Amino acid sequence: MNTKEHAVSVRGLAAGVAAMTIIVTGSNIAVQFPINDWLTWGALTYPVSFLVTDLTNRALGPTTARRVVYAGFAVAVALSIVLATWRIAVASGSAFLLAQLLDIAIFDRLRRAAWWHAPFVSSVLASALDTALFFSLAFAGTGLPWVTWGLGDYAAKLVMAAALLLPFRILMKLVMPKIPSRA
Secondary structure (H helix, E strand, O other): OOHHHHHHHHHHHHHHHHHHHHHHHHHHHHOOOEOOOOOEOHHHHOOHHHHHHHHHHHHHOHHHHHHHHHHHHHHHHHHHHHHOOHHHHHHHHHHHHHHHHHHHHHHHHHOOOOOOHHHHHHHHHHHHHHHHHHHHHHHOOOOOOHHHHHHHHHHHHHHHHHHOHHHHHHHHHHHHHHOOOOO
């Protein structure tokens, strides 16, 4: 890797970690505020984390995407312990780490398919894991309507997975000419 490629990689890693930290911490705060019995505000913000992971994976490869996830995980969990509840921080950290690593693995397997296939399929499958883990760990036994929140959250994630395809495509066209192709 030459000096320019290294600088682009470091900037990409830093941008990904910053974005992931903001998205996950904000979502952990937002999930505490229900919109109704089917949805919390976190359902509208958290799916953007899959966009960050997929953009990083496409532009810089799965190794850098995993670094973004690990760093984002550490910082977001620490902040969430302070800004949310410990139960939400633990549930979020567990669900986030496993779901994002699944997203990276699926995306990497599908990266040579049609441009939309890898980000859509990886987000849909990883979101299912994330939703099941997060809502059961964060809210089971609390008396809150966590099952309906989970169903509403997953439905929102499916809609967002489709809606975020356009920003994914636009951002890739803006970023990829500057970054050596990782396939």
